[in-house]
Amino acid sequence: MAGIISVGAYVPFQRLEGAAVREVWGTGNPKASRPLAGFDEDSITMGTEALINAGGWGGIDLDALYFASTSAPYAEKSSAAVMAAAADVPESAFTADIGGSLRAGTAALRIALDAVKAGSAKRAAVVASEMRPARAGEPDELALCDGAAALIIGEGEDVAAKIEAVYSWTEDFIDRWRLPGEDQVSAGDTKFIQDFGYVRQTVATVEGLLAQTGATREDVGRVLIYAPDARTQAAIHRKLGFPAEAYPQAPLVSRLGDAGAAAPLLALTEALQSAEPGEHILVAGHGSGGDAFLLRATDRVAALKERRGVAWCAGRARALPNYGNFLRSRELVAGESLNIFSSPSILWKESRQTMRLMAGKCRGCGEVQFPRQRLCTNCNARDDWDEIKLGQRGTIYTFVHDHLPPSPDGYITMATVDIEGGGRLYGQMTDCSKEAISIGTPVELTFRLLHKGEGYYNYYWKFRPAK
Amino acid sequence: MSQSIAGKVAIIGVGTTRFGELFEQTYNDLVVESTFEAYDDAGITGDDIEAAWLGCYLPLGWGYDGTGGPALAEALNLYPKPISRVSNYCTTGMEAVRNAALAVASGLYDCVLAVGAEKMREVPPRGSLVAQHVEKLHPLFGKGRTAPGSFAILATRYFEEFGAGKEDLAEVAVKNHYHGSLNPKAHFRKEITKEQVMNAPPVTEPLGLYDCCPTTDGAAAVILCRADLAEKRFRKKDYVLIDGMGLSCANGYINTQFNPRFDFLGFEATTEASRQAYEQAGITNPLEEIDVAEVHDCFTITEILNYEDLGFVKKGEGPDFVKSGASKLGGALPVNTSGGLKSCGHPIGATGARVIANLTEQLLGRCGKRQVLGAKRALGHTLGGPGSVSSVFVLSKN
Known part of the structure; x- marks a missing residue:
């Protein structure tokens, strides 16, 4: 059965502290501390690091690489191709750039899985990476977070977690959106999008998966649900009705923030790095419908502990040294422009x-x-x-x-x-x-x-x- | 090497402009001023010049100034003579003189002109040839390398190996500013204190502002002739002879800092160029046999390394050499009595020619308060690229 062979994650070392934002704008959660891509990072570089963390240094043997992001640096030009070169993936590998929805991460996982099942790829990597856009001083600046997760999908003895079932459905829904060129995410009515979007749609996704597999809520050891914030996630958890111990004690969204398309896969990499053999894990992504996966850890799951993941990165976190310099580096305020030669x-x-x-x-x-x-x-x-x-x-x-x-x-x-x-x-x-x-x-x-x-x-x- | 340059070529005239931020002067102004001063010094006119070399490192404005021979011909009306431009990083001015000397030694010409000239302050500091490192160069390899950075990175290693520190570098700055205070043509003409050097803003740590030469405009000209004609045809009783000259490219431009065999404690280019020059000049103990030297103090650390690479002292003894006063006016081997690049500034194409001109004046006893009494033999040194190329001249009084 096809499944996950390896995992890796990368969360930028730099933390934007609520206190630093509050000092300037007077608002913002003073306790917030969210990973922030450095001035020399973007979704390609973070994704590359996650992929190397999953696949190792010095050539990663892949037949396909799927890059998922809503914040790819290029609107036109492959980001996956940059990543394939930097992570030293063979040129024979198929690459694809998937975006347009926060479901991109779980969508890419499903595509990779289908490719492996269909035999078009023996090994396929999914990299979901986000550098989420937010305006200085706006709530999203502290609520969103940057980071990347990579999963290597394959079949056979190396599989550390089998993917037993997948369920997807689609319903057009306007909850959050961003037009090309816009520098922040817009959102509909908070109460409406929570109740009828995140909660209702995610419950339908998870129930669809359970109905398809015949699994009960007691069969699943861990449930990893995407939500844009801790409050919405708690609402989904309540409505889903799994035993309390199935939900993470400290979910990623409350520790780090909303990593968008990377969030479900980041949560999955972290869960797999502490999973016991035989444990069932359910992960669900959201965005105009949803994708849900039921996984089961194998005896090989312990090997994933050695990979660099969320915990490894968190151990290296440091506070952003200077908020003003950060704003300038993101071109949120004007700085000295250089005209650097390239060809x-x-x-x-x-x-x-x-x-x-x-x-x-x-x-x-x-x-x-x-x-x-x-x-x-x-x-x-x-x-x-x-x-x-x-x-x-x-x-x-x-x-x-x-x-x-x-x-x-x-x-x-x-x-x-x-x-x-x-x-x-x-x-x-x-x-x-x-x-x-x-x-x-x-x-x-x-x-x-x-x-x-x-x-x-x-x-x-x-x-x-x-x- | 089958032959030595020694005794074949004479320097019969030199000229230099004031070095500084010469906003009011054009490139051609600098060329004309320095060259006519040299003509007057030699007692000749442009008609006597048979061929010429222009040293200009990086012409400004897409070749508006200094790209090739015609730039020199235009300024000096030297039509239709054979003139070309040479460029060899910070040895460029010396390279113009070296090519001119080789042409005379070949027997092809009797009297030639070498001019080094560079306008660096026609653009804001960020646009200067030095600062543009960040915008130009290879798009990726070594990006972030700057001129002071490629020398400061040696200081870090040197400090680690020999226990030296910023205070040792400060000795060089204080000495060369003192010398510069005596030179009416220097860019900086003020003495500074060790405290000023130590407390200056960082530029490329461990180097601070006073460890670095300024960005400067200037030009220098040198007239060379067949040694046997100096007296016979040009009626010179006192003139200067080239005893030896060496040039070495000991590293590449991009790959210097990538070279696993580079110890970052000195420059092989200097060692090799001086070996060539010493061999031709018959010098075996430079500290004893050389009376005055101008060396490439683009940054203070460079002068310390030069002492060692040129064989004045052993590796690791450079700091003591400057601290002892040996390289100050009145010392055993005064170094950079002009004020060096540190006080004169470093118009890249001009510097090497300026060094030859200043040493010529020393050997002819024309340096006033800066004069090294009884100077008979002089050494000139320039170093360029990130220390990858060096040129060394040994000169003597006839």
Whole structure:
């Protein structure tokens, strides 16, 4: 039976604190603390990190990759293709970009499952990632959250959680919406959309699944329901009528916020990382109807604990250092604009190096070199390289805090890093304070938005402290 | 190397503009001023010039200034002579002089002109050649590298290895500002204190504002001739001879900081360029045999590293060398008596030619308060790219 082979999640380390918002605008829950994509993150970079967390470093064997988001950086151009390159997925993999609804995450899961069941893909990844739009000072700024989840779907012995049943239905409904180019989500009447939208539709989704499978409410160990906020979720829980212990003690929406299309899959990755073999898990996504899945953990489920997930990311959380700089970095207030050179033909021809981080290892002398040259700088051999993937980790050989380039932090830390397994990389650090950096600091690579030169997104790798 | 340059080429005239923020002057103004000062110094006119080289690192305005030979011909009416432009990062001005010297040594020309010129303040600081690193260069590899950043990153490692600190770098800034205060053509002509250096705003930590040379306009010109003609044809009793010159590209431009064999404690380009120049000049103990030096102090750390790479002292002894006063006027080997790049500023294409001009004036005893008494032998050094290319000259009084 088809099911989930691996999981990974990524929640940005940066937290927007209610207190910081309140200090400026006078409103906002002072206890709120929600994950906020850094100035160099977006739904592609967070999704890439989640996918690598699920599939590992150095090539992920997939036949299909489905990227689900309502906040893809490009309105036109594949985001899944960027992610496939950065996570080092074979070029033979089918990729698709799925959006348009907060149901995109569970929709992609259903599509991936169908592809595996139909035999068109042996292994398919679903990545749901969101960087949700909100205006400064508006309630959504603290209610929404950014993050990504990745699931790898397949069949056979490796399956850690079988997907036993799926139920979907559709009913056109205007609850929340956003038109192209708008920078915040609009919503209908709160009471109407809660009662007739989130609660009624989700109950119908879950009851449809139970009716289809014959499962009772007592058969399900955990119930993971999407809702835009904790209050609505509690209302759905009450109406659904599962035993209280089936619902999460501290649901993600109350701990982190509303991660949109990524929310149901984030909840699922987290649940699977603590699930017992044999346990049944029900997960439901919502949006003009809903998708519900009934899963059952296998003996392999314990292996998922080692994957980086919500808990791993939460352990690295740090408060946003400066709210004003954040607003400027999101272009919510004007800042210094740079006109950075880029070229699609350069990005294309060097993508095995810049995206997949393929270095050259000289067949003659063993020198690992990045960026790769035609001639080995050590022994002069010409075009005699084996392509090798750079390691994910390394240690800082030397560094500088450079205050010249405009940056939300006021400076950019550039580091030269000796990579485990050979090669030396020089690039920017991210997600760290000056105090966290010294010669010898262990660091790891993280995929980031470097700049928007020539009006498109230029992605590359940065370092962050490994601990 | 089959032959040495030593004794083949003479410098018979030099000229430099004032270095500074020369908003009121055009590129051609700088070229004309520096070159005519050199003509007068040599006692010649443009008619005597048979060929010329222009050093300009990055022409502004899509080649409006300084892109090729015609830019120099236009300013100086040197039609229809053979003129070309050279560019080799921060060694550019010295590279113009080196190419001119090679042409004379080849026997093809008797008298040639080398001009280095750069207008850097025609644009706001963010648009300057140095700051544009962030906007230009490779779209991804090393993005975020800046000129001061690529030297500060050595300071971090150097501090770790040798236990040195910011206070050691400050010694260089204080010394070179003192020298600059004596140079009427320097961009900065004020002495500063160690406290000012230490408390200055950070630029590229560990470097602060006073660890960095300014963004400056300027030009310098050098007239070279066959050594045997200096007296016979040009009637010079006192002139300067090129004893040796070396150039080394020891790293690439983009991949310097990616090079696993680069220790970030000094520049192999300098070591190799000086080895070539010393060999031609017959120098075995530079500290003893050189009387005055102009070295590339784009940032204070660079001067410390230069002492070591040029063989004045051993690796790790650079801080003590400056602290001891050895590199100050009156010391064992005064370094950057002009004020260096730190006080003169660094119009990139001009700097190397300015170094040759200043050393020529030292060897001819024309430096007034900055004069190193009895200077017979001089060393000039420039370093460019992120330390990947270096040029070294050894000069002597005839």
